[in-house]
Amino acid sequence: MSEGNVAIIGAGPGGLAAGMLLSSQGYKVTVYEKQPYLGGRTSRLQVGDYKFDRGPTFLMMPALLEELFAAAGRSMHDYLELIELDPLYRLQFGDVRFTPTTQTEEMVNRIEERFPGNGKGYLRFMRDEEKKFNAVSPLLKRPFGKAADFMARDLFAALPRLHLTDSVYGRLSKYFNDERLKFAFSFQAKYLGMSPWECPGTFTILSYLEHKFGLFHPIGGVNRICKAMGEVIEEFGGSIALSTGVSRVLTRGGKAVGVQLDSGDKFDADHVIINADFATAMNRLFAPGELKKYTPDRLAKKKYSCSTYMLYLGVNKDLQMPHHTVMFSDDYSRNVREIMTDKRLSKDASIYIHNPSAIDPTLAPKGKSALYALMPVPNLTGAVDWQEQGKLVRDTMLRRMEQEPEMRGISSHIDTEMSITPLDWQNQHDIYQGATFNLAHTLDQMMILRPHNRFEEFDNCWLVGGGTHPGSGLPTIIESARISVRLLMEQDDRSKIRVAGSVVDRKRKRAAIGVHKQKGRGAALWRK
Known part of the structure; x- marks a missing residue:
């Protein structure tokens, strides 16, 4: 034995x-x-009295976790307290703010209010993606270790719905005519560290999962x-x-x-x-x-994913802004091209803001906020000198953040801060080329x-x-x-x-x- x-x-x-x-x-x-x-990368970072998620902040499909704990004879609910988010996040395109929800009728109303004529496209997208999810899901649950695995019935059934020869952006163009709405359903390609113009069309399923099953926050991160x-x-x-x-x-x-x-x-x-x-x-x-x-x-x-510049701010102010906010650059396609293809920093970058203190009091002292800011940047195959550019990127991000009403003057409210550059991801966290999202x-x-x-x-x-x-x-x-x-x-x-x-x-x-x-x-x- x-x-x-x-x-x-x-x-x-x-x-x-x-x-x-x-x-x-x-x-x-x-x-x-x-x-x-x-x-x-999914660890806690503590800076002074403030606690942050070091990396991932989006939690979807908690039923998978529930199954995982049950398989070990445990109940997830004995270990974790989850809060469902509504809205899912706030997306900002210049002066236009859009707050998606999992409530179908309300989502159609919000789309028609901001992007008239696209509500029916959303309904078609969700119907088609549900069929894709049902076809793709079995492929994510079994190995592909030998050629015979490609001969299985589930793969042949799924192939027409994988959209392998199309891109995420290309797929979304079949449902939406407003570029901002396409971006609202394609920025999830960044979870894979990829451009929506290059990411296989299979991965439109990521935005579907958010809209179908919701996003959650575990208390504590x-x-x-x-x-x-x-x-x-x-x-x-x-x-x-x-x-x-x-x-x-x-x-x-x-x-x-x-x-x-x-x-x-x-x-x-x-x-x-x-x-x-x-x-x-x-x-x-x-x-x-x-x-x-x-x-x-x-x-x-x-091929490796892009990297991320991370800024963790302990702010002595109660910030009244959503849990997740994505601020898109004015020219998003150019921003993505500069990161993924040109491998250089964008002057007009997109920034993601995580403000979990809005619903979780365990992360910062009362009346204060643990604020997390992320900017997608090239991995270390690019020519960016991070020892020279790190401070400049930090200042650029803060200037952009302070344009938002809720964060005006935030620099004067910083109690403590820490940053992680692509070079830090490689040297301190052993991530090859600082490619935060691993192999592309x-x-x-x-x-x-x-x-x-x-x-x-x-x-x-x-x-x-x-x-x-x-x-x-x-x-x-x-x-x-x-x-x-x-x-x-x-x-x-x-x-x-x-x-x-x-x-x-x-x-x-x-x-x-x-x-x-x-x-x-x-x-x-x-x-x-």
Whole structure:
């Protein structure tokens, strides 16, 4: 009987989700995290008395989290309190402000008020995207590790609805005639670090998911999800070693057999799960020449997302503005082209503002606000000197923010602040080329052409996170963990490996490794 030792490299949401599922099945899980905190890009940042989400702030499809916790025999609601957002966000196009909602009739009214003649296009978009979602969803829940996976019935059924040869912008042009409304449904391509003019048309599904299932805020921030998963791992006897970096995946006979820490200590493992940034992991975690497919030269030729400049402000003022605000540049297409193609800073940039203190009093002292500002910028393949430009970008962002009535004079109200540049993402957070959203989701880097959940180079080695199938973004990262865990456990079942100490019944085991249909919003479970 095996001990079922699993070493997980990286305590991001993918690694923690995999660890939670496996520890609930009796596996002996150890998560190794280089940083002194959980979550990776989805971690908490505290600056003085103010608390921020370091990276992701949009939470959609919480039913996936509910399923994940249930598969581990836990209720998500015992760990997280979610608030549904209405409106979803405020979108600003110069003097025009638009506040989308999930309420269909009201949404049509708001569209007709701001963008006359486009209400029917919205209804057609939602109907068509629902059919796409139903077709695409099964593909996000299973692996693409071999050519035979392309011969499955679900893929052939989905192909006509994937719109792989069209772009996000091109698809939206079939429903809306106002450029601003197209941008309102295409800015979500930035979640993938891509341009809506280049992002495959499949990904119009992102805006559909927001409008269909809503957006939510966990009290304490999105980082609370990672903390909750870590708690469950420890409840099942797993361990999380913070400030403990892994320097090498140990291999023998074509298999991963353990890890070596930065300290030099070595630990055996029956399975190794890699949740570190993909390209960084390939460059650092294996001995030179050990990898055949993911060599440094080949990694450098892959396509990567844009980066982000982050500004976290502790403001001694109660800001009366929405939870999410997107301020579009006057020439959005030029702004995107400069970031993605020209790889240079835009003089007229779009900026995203996160003001969670509007609904969450836990993040800042009473009467104050924890304000988060993000500007999409080129990754480090561009020629921007961030040591020189960082302060200039910060000042540019503040000047733009202070044009808004709610933020006028905000510079004089800053108690404390911190920033993260693309160079910081690379040097302090080990993100290859500072590409915050990982590998780009181009056609040649999707499904079987994306790094596989079952790592191609070594047996008993698995990938989770945004750098593997099905891709970046919290919902798909969770799916990557479920896929990899299912493959791992199925392999152990075929090998007749029984894990010592497993007390989980067969029903929950099937839930942990099985494929689930997406549930409804279940909005009654969360308060508004």
